Amino acid sequence: MGLFLLRRTIGFVLTLLVVSVVVFAVMNILPGDPALTILGLDASEDALAALREQLGLNQPVVTRYVLWVWHAIQGDFGVSHSFKVPVAGLIAERLPMTISLAISGMAMTLLIALPAGILAASRHRKAADWGVMFLSQLGIAVPAFWLSILLVLLFAVKLRWLPPGHFPGWSDPVAAIRALILPTVALGLVQSAVLARVTRSSALELMRLDFVRTARATGLSRARVLWHHVLPNALVPIVTIVGMQFAAVVTGTIVIENVFSLPGLGRLVFQSIANRDLPTVQALVMMFAGIVVTANFIVDLLYVAIDPRLKART
């Protein structure tokens, strides 16, 4: 186990490093003078030189990269050009919003997809199965932002049950939860479409196996066999997809936050693009990519926890 953990951890750190090189390269080596971008074309040569000095642009690229990574590890992502405050502070302020949305979205996805997938498998080639398959096919084709707009049209504009957007903050928990309902549903419904299909097909595959027939033959009920024998064994493919979906949910929050004007990292990244605030965008892209890589690393470890046989093969 120790060796396995060590190898996976080294792979994880290497991946993060390569990702950081890509992010830094795209954001920095491409042509264009950041000092000119910030100050504008009519800035004086002295002001430009001073800003280049302040941003460390006179140093070689490799030094700048190493410094960026070194500072980032210590939680220092530089200073935002547009907000004139440390990027780390901006992120810390908005992180809870994005995390709340990602977690509630992921929970919604699992709550819809696992029962739907198991239901479809247990009613294979019957009405419930066709229904789930049809809805999931549709769910894959519906853009999350359009579903959000439709939900707002129905529940905010027409019925006036829920707010159409904005976040009042957690000081008023009821209002906060009400504001999170539509974004969570929009995020979860679309994501659960893929997961329901995977759950169904892995459950179907298992239901053909001997141990399921044996369990049924000992007199266990259909539902008991499905939930206690089939689902635990279907977890490996499900966990893979959940890991991939977590990445989709995290980037999904970027879109959803913009649809509902929620003050999270996804809003911040678009404000920063509009302001050409490169240090902030660079830090945020690195964070999002880092979350995706970390999610995959955790999935890798979960595999072995769920199915120790896989360790021999990795």
Next chain:
Amino acid sequence: MRRLPANLIIGGVLVAIVVGVAALSLVWTPHPENAMNIRGKFAGPSATYWLGTDQLGRDLVTQLMASARNSMAVALIAVLLGGSIGTVLGLLASAIGGWVEDLVMRFADISFAFPTLLFAIMLAAVFGPSLQNAILAIAFINVPVFARVARASANQIWTREYVFAARAAGMGRFAISRDHILPNIAAPVIVQATIEFAVAILAEAALSYLGLGVQPPESSWGRMLSEAQTLMYLAPQLAIWPGLCIVTAVLGFGLLGDGLRDITDPRLARER
């Protein structure tokens, strides 16, 4: 002759409609593109404006048709660009093996850390939002997808006897890749391309909605939706049609891809 799978037929019909409408917009639209009629804004459906007009009095049908064309063009360029680079990389990885194969596959592994949206955000931050950057971002995501599919399929073909025969006859690795491997991996690559087309349409819509894709005055379903969102209390109907068009196009290409896979790889069809 076996009966064609239902998803192939439904997908084919939907794709034919969307592509047909997109092609038609090149030669004919009910009204000139971007023609405004401010006095006739927010008009309901009529004989002149089949689905009504938007906040500037532009004909909705005309905009939807132009958007179909733009969406197809973006998806086609992005999938062709990313798909051909990816397929060539996959073929090379399979033909050369060793460290080249390792390098290509590690690259494919790492690219998962950059969903289309993240890559598009980086490009937009550096170069400013533009259609070219959106296409590049979508194409970039396609490269590892096709590299994986091409390599996995090519590795199977390399073990076939006719490939051994070609090698024994003194044919080089690259000539074999071109003459024997490529034609034999065409089926899975085309299936993947159809599915990725659906993904690309969805990505273009999302990027355009967020302002990182198709720029004004060109129309896009995603852009139409972002404009409609600000007018929801005034003209909710504007938020319906562009979304339906996106769903039709994505569903069509998705079903067509699934159907093509079912007939080219019958082993998978049984699972459905």
